[in-house]
Amino acid sequence: MSDLTDLxxxxxxxxxxxxxxxxxxxxxxxxxxxxxxxxxxxxxFHFLHxxxxxxxxxxxxxxxxxxxxxxxxxxxxxxxxxxxxxxxVGFTVPFFTAVNLFAPFWMLIIPLLIISFLTFDYLGxxxxxxxxxxxxxxxxxxxxxLTVPGIFVAVLMTVEDPGSWVKVIRDGYRLRGDLAFHWLxxxxxxxxxxxxxxxxxxxxxxxxxxxxxxxxxxxxxxTGMLLQFVIGALLLSSLPGRPRGMVLAFISMGxxxxxxxxxxxxxxxxxxxxxxxxxTIPLLAVLFVFMLLGRQFIQDLRLLPFQKVLEGNASxxxxxxxxxxxxxxxxxxxxxxxxxxxxxxxxxxxxxxxxGENADGKGEEAGNLTVxxxxxxxxxxxxxxxxxxxxxxxxGSAMPYFTVFDREKLxxxxxxxxxxxxxxxxxxxxxxxxxAKAVEEANKxxxxxxxxxxxxxxxxxxxSRSFKPGPPDFTQYSLTPQRAxxxxxxxxxxxxxxxxxxxxxEVRWGLVKVVNDKRKQ
Amino acid sequence: MNFPIYQVPYLGNGMxxxxxxxxxxxxxxxxxIGAIAxxxxxxxxxxxxxxxxxxxxxxxxxxxxVIITTGVGATTGVGIWFITSALSPRAIGSMLxxxxxxxxxxxxxxxxxxxxxxxxxxxxxxxxxxxxxxHIFVGLGYVVFACVSAFLISGILGFMLTPDGWPWDKRLTSxxxxxxxxxxxxxxxxxxxALGSVFAAAYVLLTKRSVDFxxxxxxxxxxxxxxxxxxxxxxxxxxxxTVPSPFISFSRFxxxxxxxxxxxxxxxxxxxxxxxxxxxxxxxxxxxxxxxARLLVVPALVVxxxxxxxxxxxxxxxxxxxxxxxxxxxxxxxITERTLFEKEGMLTHTPWYKAVAAPGDDITKGxxxxxxNCSACHTIGGIxxxxxxxxxxxxxxxxxxxxxxxxxxxxxPPFAGTDEERRTTARFLYQVAQRQIALRAPSRYVPMSxxxxxx
Numbered sequence: 017m018s019d020l021t022d023l024x025x026x027x028x029x030x031x032x033x034x035x036x037x038x039x040x041x042x043x044x045x046x047x048x049x050x051x052x053x054x055x056x057x058x059x060x061f062h063f064l065h066x067x068x069x070x071x072x073x074x075x076x077x078x079x080x081x082x083x084x085x086x087x088x089x090x091x092x093x094x095x096x097x098x099x100x101x102x103x104x105v106g107f108t109v110p111f112f113t114a115v116n117l118f119a120p121f122w123m124l125i126i127p128l129l130i131i132s133f134l135t136f137d138y139l140g141x142x143x144x145x146x147x148x149x150x151x152x153x154x155x156x157x158x159x160x161x162l163t164v165p166g167i168f169v170a171v172l173m174t175v176e177d178p179g180s181w182v183k184v185i186r187d188g189y190r191l192r193g194d195l196a197f198h199w200l201x202x203x204x205x206x207x208x209x210x211x212x213x214x215x216x217x218x219x220x221x222x223x224x225x226x227x228x229x230x231x232x233x234x235x236x237x238x239t240g241m242l243l244q245f246v247i248g249a250l251l252l253s254s255l256p257g258r259p260r261g262m263v264l265a266f267i268s269m270g271x272x273x274x275x276x277x278x279x280x281x282x283x284x285x286x287x288x289x290x291x292x293x294x295x296t297i298p299l300l301a302v303l304f305v306f307m308l309l310g311r312q313f314i315q316d317l318r319l320l321p322f323q324k325v326l327e328g329n330a331s332x333x334x335x336x337x338x339x340x341x342x343x344x345x346x347x348x349x350x351x352x353x354x355x356x357x358x359x360x361x362x363x364x365x366x367x368x369x370x371x372g373e374n375a376d377g378k379g380e381e382a383g384n385l386t387v388x389x390x391x392x393x394x395x396x397x398x399x400x401x402x403x404x405x406x407x408x409x410x411x412g413s414a415m416p417y418f419t420v421f422d423r424e425k426l427x428x429x430x431x432x433x434x435x436x437x438x439x440x441x442x443x444x445x446x447x448x449x450x451x452a453k454a455v456e457e458a459n460k461x462x463x464x465x466x467x468x469x470x471x472x473x474x475x476x477x478x479x480s481r482s483f484k485p486g487p488p489d490f491t492q493y494s495l496t497p498q499r500a501x502x503x504x505x506x507x508x509x510x511x512x513x514x515x516x517x518x519x520x521x522e523v524r525w526g527l528v529k530v531v532n533d534k535r536k537q
Numbered sequence: 538m539n540f541p542i543y544q545v546p547y548l549g550n551g552m553x554x555x556x557x558x559x560x561x562x563x564x565x566x567x568x569x570i571g572a573i574a575x576x577x578x579x580x581x582x583x584x585x586x587x588x589x590x591x592x593x594x595x596x597x598x599x600x601x602x603v604i605i606t607t608g609v610g611a612t613t614g615v616g617i618w619f620i621t622s623a624l625s626p627r628a629i630g631s632m633l634x635x636x637x638x639x640x641x642x643x644x645x646x647x648x649x650x651x652x653x654x655x656x657x658x659x660x661x662x663x664x665x666x667x668x669x670x671x672h673i674f675v676g677l678g679y680v681v682f683a684c685v686s687a688f689l690i691s692g693i694l695g696f697m698l699t700p701d702g703w704p705w706d707k708r709l710t711s712x713x714x715x716x717x718x719x720x721x722x723x724x725x726x727x728x729x730x731a732l733g734s735v736f737a738a739a740y741v742l743l744t745k746r747s748v749d750f751x752x753x754x755x756x757x758x759x760x761x762x763x764x765x766x767x768x769x770x771x772x773x774x775x776x777x778x779t780v781p782s783p784f785i786s787f788s789r790f791x792x793x794x795x796x797x798x799x800x801x802x803x804x805x806x807x808x809x810x811x812x813x814x815x816x817x818x819x820x821x822x823x824x825x826x827x828x829x830a831r832l833l834v835v836p837a838l839v840v841x842x843x844x845x846x847x848x849x850x851x852x853x854x855x856x857x858x859x860x861x862x863x864x865x866x867x868x869x870x871x872i873t874e875r876t877l878f879e880k881e882g883m884l885t886h887t888p889w890y891k892a893v894a895a896p897g898d899d900i901t902k903g904x905x906x907x908x909x910n911c912s913a914c915h916t917i918g919g920i921x922x923x924x925x926x927x928x929x930x931x932x933x934x935x936x937x938x939x940x941x942x943x944x945x946x947x948x949x950p951p952f953a954g955t956d957e958e959r960r961t962t963a964r965f966l967y968q969v970a971q972r973q974i975a976l977r978a979p980s981r982y983v984p985m986s987x988x989x990x991x992x
Binding site for chain 2: 017019020021023024025026027028029041086087089090091093094095096097098100101104105108109111112113115116117118119120122123125126129130133134137138141182185186336337340341343344345347348351352353354355356357365366369370381384385386387403407409410411412413414415416417419420421422423424484
């Protein structure tokens, strides 16, 4: 997809500052995400443990841990705003494209979070009532919560791999083979980190002087760290391309900090001592920062060259659009300074391109239509019939309905048409003398031929009402005599109305009279 | 265009965003600003009156509010962003480039909001007696941060309707300090306190309280409601007076929609009934009539939510054809691209078309042109169904109307493409309206053309 372009508006900050801010804010966000997940997992398993042993009084401690969930999750959400902003500004096309490819799953994150947050807060505030209801609610909301990082990992993997996009949109996202392993290890690596961070947080901040709790959390910490080494190694091996240079250096430093920390924790665990905050937190911080640096560099190495291509394309596209800017802006400016409520404005904007500026049916688009637009200067009808046409259109013709305007606007359009073209007037007298015999002949012709479609009363027949377009209803709709004469003589193109030019002229005028006499209103 | 298109089946993109956003506005205004401010005020009253009941009410009301705000309010707020990221990437991406620094500052303010409200919530039992006023001060700090948030976001929302000089000078100051910033900010504050006081009164009525306290609290929150609704009316009038008249002209239609546009009386009747219900509730609350207020509390809440939805609907609708006025149309076509596409074609400038579709397949072309030009608002078979809109039209009728949509209906963006693309789109739409074509994957506009596939 090398012909994609970046957005055309300038980036508001330099790439270096952007990447620096992205690193710092993402680290803060991830920290609280890990604490949120860690807190949820640890408190849930503690609850299970207590339930299994039937030691319900222990659930009070569950509450101690889970109470902090409210803070963790609130901060996790709010801190996520900055990295989301920065990645959308810095890697606009890769990020939005991946998100679009995952659209339903990506949007699903919101209800998943809402349900699991509300349930966990509910559990945190009212523990010690019905344990089995808690078991069900806890299981469901934990599963929902754990789905979220899975979606994020898949989205980020797609962000980093522009080469896969066309395949994804063509065949759907398929998590198979190497891709599946990479996703799995990356996801588990997040969960492992959540255990480690959750355990350390609660070890120092919520267990106070309780030896048993500290012991329990130490188990979680050791398990989490051992898992992280295994999963981390697997993740490293599943990376597309061997890590080199800076990436390798960062990850090695992180791993070293991890080894030191593991040794320290082991020593304390075997010596029955307790962990010191002054040693544990700095070690964990160093580990976290180096690992995240490694992650960011892997991502940058893959995306920066592509980003350069996108930005080059954008500046070329910008130049291409430059000539059209003046015209587009003046069009925009003029759209701000019109009164869009007047009947005249509606006519000129919505009707004139077919019916013509002078309503003679000769608008710029008239030539493109099989059924020509009506000459409105010749139409004589009623307000209620116009209302019907405006709200339904004329089926089988180009005439659309106009309920896109509210009633007042359409009434003002009617007033405009009447003011200029007398559309609500009666059809008026026949301009020529016709003999009684010709009228009699015309009546005969109407009854014999015309009424087949127009009906004896002039409002159509069962069959003709299904024509598209159908015949006009003569009881409510007429044309000026001259125009009616023209239609009878030449027919109406594109409709079932044939020409009757073989009838004597006087009879055709007679027909005009017959037809216009059917008007009731 | 530059991004693939996804449309939410049945609901359409706009409706999904609207549902999420209205929920967010109700919580962020009514609870996060209004209710928490009133909880702080209640705590203050409790301290001044040395009233155990006011203190207890403030504490419990805050707990309810904090859980809903952090659990649903914040997530639905991020939700608006998540949904638009997936559905209108070019618009949200461009907006973020314009408003990067205000949004970055907003991140800091958001974070401070969360930190202060957490401190306020978790120190309630610990900071007592001598430290009580300090505790109230923290609550007040939260309210100030929340108002700063509302100010920044009003600037961004105002830009989407009245961008002032920005389309010409592209300067952040023109974009942020736009014409409707101040009236909209004050309007939103008034909405916050009006909603917050209705929530507070509802909480008093629906939880167990002594008769004496309930009377006091109802009178107090009834009074707050009255003042806020007055402020809301004044600021609402100011706001709608500031918006340019061509936009305002479609406000009535925006609520009625084409379904009810021929019976505008309906709008006035429904709004009058809503206003009456709300006024009666406020009146009875102020008169301390618990029974009458209790009967009206649920209708009053529903009516308030309805008014919020109505206001947001009008504001979103009347900006009409633009997502960023003077820059980007609602269908994510740049205003400058319109002329380019008329000359060179939209599909030639759509990398996804070239990468994915088989050249020469008219149905695929038509589907893609529809997706890019129309699917921001119209669905096939869902809300605002294009098949209903084109019912009875001829193919040449559709062809003729396409280039004039923006003139005919000023809130619709123009069709952007060559005459040949216009012909292709008209044929596709005609066949869709006649039910001759169905879609295989509606959300991506992959047509079932009877051939093996579109690849």
